[in-house]
Amino acid sequence: MLMCRDLAVIASDYLEGDLPLTQRLSVRTHLMMCRHCRSFIANLRNSIELMKGHSDQRLDDRYARRLDEEIERALASQSKDGSGPDQG
Numbered sequence: 001m002l003m004c005r006d007l008a009v010i011a012s013d014y015l016e017g018d019l020p021l022t023q024r025l026s027v028r029t030h031l032m033m034c035r036h037c038r039s040f041i042a043n044l045r046n047s048i049e050l051m052k053g054h055s056d057q058r059l060d061d062r063y064a065r066r067l068d069e070e071i072e073r074a075l076a077s078q079s080k081d082g083s084g085p086d087q088g
């Protein structure tokens with residue numbers, strides 16, 4: 001019979017799907033009976049998904065705006081240099 005502390009040890013493997021079928025079944029059986037482990041698994045799943053989300057960061061809004069300003073400034077200085085087309 002699986003105990004709460006056993007479940008805590010294999011919980012991340014369970015969420016990653018790395019457990020053999022027999023162990024998965026005992027985890028599920030335990031989760032059906034144990035409210036504490038259900039919320040533990042739910043929390044763990046959330047933090048794993050958060051961590052995974054971090055590796056795929058989106059471009060920060062402020063950074064994108066600064067990039068726009070820098071491009072505009074570069075374009076403006078280029079036309080001052082007269083390196084662009086001749087505007088008489």
Ligand SMILES: [Zn+2]
Pocket residue numbers: 003004007030034035036037
């Ligand atoms: Zn438990």
